[in-house]
Amino acid sequence: MADHHLLYEQICQAYERIKEFIRCTPLERSYPLTEGTSGQVFIKLESEQLTGAFKIRGAFNKCMLLKERAAASGQQVQVVTASTGNHAMACTIAMKTTQISGKIFVPNNASQAKLRMINLMGGSVHHYGDDCFETEKRARQEALDNNSIYISPYNDLEIVAGQGTIGVEILKQLPEVDVVMGCVGGGGMLGGISAYLKAAKPSIKIIGCSPANSAAMYHSIRAGKVIDIENKETLSDGSAGSIEEEAVTFEICRKYIDEWVLVTEEEIADAIYFMMEQHHKIIEGSAGVPIAAYCKMKERLDKMKVVIIACGGNINMSILNKIILSKNNSQ
Known part of the structure; x- marks a missing residue:
């Protein structure tokens, strides 16, 4: 707990x-x-x-902390996240601001309005799954396979x-x-x-x-x-x-x-x-x-x-x- x-x-x-x-x-x-x-x-x-x-709040907090840790360790940070759209947009902006690179996974039914904005913001979008649970599982596997850090939309203090x-x-x-x-x-x-x-x-x-x-x-x-x-x-x-x-x-x-x-x-x-x-x-x-x-x-x-x-x-x-x-x- x-x-x-x-x-x-x-x-x-x-x-x-x-x-x-x-x-x-x-x-x-x-x-x-x-x-x-x-x-x-x-x-x-x-x-x-x-x-x-609201998602920009969590995204900035996470990315700024990751950047601080990377600076202290002297290592580069790459992240992977999954979202129906709002978390993805937030992470895209936070990653750009903190100069962190990463991939964004979205479900196949994600809002077109949100996807358009992610693309305009320069996010690297990958489609997978019919709901956010399937998409999150795939994104976590991607992070494991590539030694990246997974940023959960909610399962992260x-x-x-x-x-x-x-x-x-x-x-x-x-x-x-x-x-x-x-x-x-x-x-x-x-x-x-x-x-x-x-x-x-x-x-x-x-x-x-x-x-x-x-x-x-x-x-x-x-x-x-x-x-x-x-x-x-x-x-x-x-x-x-x-x-x-x-x-x-x-x-x-x-x-x-x-x-x-x-x-x-x-x-x-x-x-x-x-x-x-x-x-x-x-x-x-x-x-x-x-x-x-x-x-x-x-x-x-x-x-x-x-x-x-x-x-x-x-x-x-x-x-x-x-x-x-x-x-x-x-x-």
Whole structure:
């Protein structure tokens, strides 16, 4: 089991390490979400982070640490990573900034919008597998075969520490926060955030949110161990897929996430449309998941100050068009 107090310290150090390389993203109040209640909701717009998602935080923390170690040892570093898109874009930028070379593996169904950006950023892209679990296995083997370092999207405490810096910003921006809600795929983001917040302010309630079509961490925690589940297609492609059996995030999420909410594809689509219509912001499916979850339980969160993490904004335009057409036709 990970030493979670040590993780808190790593998050504090990560924040100091990466803060000059990332954006402190806005915390925007959502009056429409709290209509009819006396609560306050704030949306943490990681969709406006560099590369359009929170993943740049973990990527910079990991690559900067690798560069420091390489400089100390006098050796060159090569890395391999796997991603549905956001982690790949983040690693591409972090590797370029720190002058580390590497390969990026993506599943065959990765978002075209994200792939286009990876290519424009100069990433070396390799396609393999039908979901992120298969892709991660192939990338790990590539790293072993070539004496490279594998950078996991979530199963790495230095990545988790980088993602946890969102929690540092939340407490700086809204010290009186009562509840934090975020999407959970592999658990790197909300795991890191919850580890920091529970240490800094134990009264904060953490709510994990996942698409019902792909909720590996939720089902694993219910089972008491990491299990393989059937993953169906979901708008939340950034959080989709299975998790590794030895995932360091499992124990973190089990310890710190207080409650879980699953949402349907229709609810995710409604959340994406809501953000366009009411906030004039474009978000991806995984960012819509906690917004949809809040809408299901807003009465229970009345009178509370809630932060919802909109984790990314990299959505395929064809998907966005379908959502808009569907909503317009139903009105």
